[in-house]
Amino acid sequence: MSRVALEHITKRFDDVVAVDDLTLEAHDEELLVLLGPSGCGKSTALRIIAGLEAPSEGTVRIGDRDVTDAEAKDRDVAMVFQSYALYPHMTVARNVEFPLRARRVPPAERDERVAEAARALDITELLGRKPAQLSGGQRQRVALARAIVRRPQAFLMDEPLSNLDAKLRVQTRAELVDLQRRFQATVVYVTHDQVEAMTMGHRIAILDRGVLQQVDAPQAVYERPANLFVARFIGTPPMNTIEGRLTGGADHLVFEASGVTVALPAGLASATMSASPDRVVLGVRPEDLRLDPAGSLTAKIILIESLGHERHLVVRLDDGQTVIVRQPGDQTPPRDGEAVTLSANPDSLHLFDADTEQRISS
């Protein structure tokens, strides 16, 4: 397996910039996830690696080879499509065999490798069937078998799980991770599903409107989002954000919004002093807020969503903003419409510059 690198890749479709100066590398044997909302350019980036789109600017490298101008068939990567893209007129065996045939691998070796790939994905008994006779999950496995049979430099996966039902998706997710480890594969994995990204990725690259927002390990992205977009995009329910001003001195910095006053811990305060922004956005994740009789924030419960193991409390602050509080299922639930007081965990507050939307961090 090899590394896959994009260097200053820009892709324009007429006036639309789909990918904007993207520099990103999937290391050897790494599972790198490209995550973002639809239209963020993640699929375009993947198609540029595959050779299905030519970049307007920039360089694509696979291994140590510059493949920017190489045709798709010469790039030695395998791709798994969202629709699986199986050849409907061929049997499963022929589908899996196709990449080997296209590369003129001798028949004896072909048979052996097809059998091996079929065993790895447990589809041996399906080899004689046509794609139309398979379930979604089975098609998925055939598509994966067709990808691994080649022993390519890297795997490219374009939302491979999004056509599966929820239960199968969780199961296949684990199998994909296992497969990646077994084959020590370099994988570039595109998804809009943050759960997939968090559970599968060694690192996550988050894109928005063609621009790379942050690349880091899943936990790091969650704990230290680089900007407001990432902060709001990662996490369910999303991070609460409140716009306001900072007042007070270096030793006693206070975040103030209408009706909300939060004292900042010393570490965050010193970082903020050096940046000294006019307006800031305070971010706090729902699980870092709790119902606390001694809390400083007064609020009113307006909606309770119970998921069994936890509850999402939608509360309205005094100034009319709503925030979400995550409450463990074993705690006593509040009543609908009840007036409550909240407190926030001071060590897990996030502060962003309201103008640049960048994180202000210690």
Added chain:
Amino acid sequence: MTADEETGARVTNRRSRRREVRLAYLLLVPALIIFAVFVFFPFIKNFQLAFYSTPPFPGLPNRYAGFSQITSVLGSSDFRNSLTVTVFFAVLTVPAGIFLGLLLAVLANQKLRGMAIYRTIFSSTIATSVAVASVVFGTLMSPQVGLLPWLGINPNPAILNNPTLALPAVAITTIWQNLGLSFILMSAGLQSVPEDILEAAKVDGAGTWTCFWRVTVPSLSPTIFFAAVVGSIFAFQTFGQIDLLTQGGPENKTNVLTYFIVTQLHVHQNPGYAAVLSIALFLITLVLTLLQLRFLERRVHYAR
């Protein structure tokens, strides 16, 4: 629900079903009348005609001839010649038409500037009638006017009077005239080939040629199959080109079945003979369609 109520419900149900069936037949009546007058009656009448021989002089009554007329017509060398010519004509026109239509469709499917103009040109023959096509090609191949004299070529005998060249010449006219339809069919087929499987083939390492033969053509097989069936039926019913260009000649080398039927009926005033030929044409077309359905369907891949 009690037993009584259940029976009651069932009765109402049955009654409303019967009323629906009655309405269905009532709505079918106008169509049935038209079919009866213009299709069923002539169809059956044709079988009756086949059993009566037409007397050599007008005014005498038709004579019941039984199967003797049928066997004599089908055994005649004229019929065998006509059948051979028709089959040969289909062989000349159908595969070539499909191939050229596909070729043009692939060319026009390239994402290049100005392709819309080519698409319009390629499909334009759909708007020409048999008469126009025949006049155009008749003029092109005429020894007196048109292309050949201008090029200084003066074939003797003229192409359409040449027993070897006349049928291929009519076939070329037909291929040209049907090319628009073939092109449109193949273009529609091409556009319905899923983009992702072509992309998958590219990433899998297939070159343009492999992609085309192993992915595009198999995906097109329903379209090609359809074009083959419809094209063959068209070929077996060719009349206009023959009538306008060669009138079945020279030496009966272009005397296709339909033209043969019409001359028997109108020129030789022999409806009995024509009826036997019509039945033969009907059976041939029927068998051909069934054969194609049976054999080609196995090789057809309907997507998903």
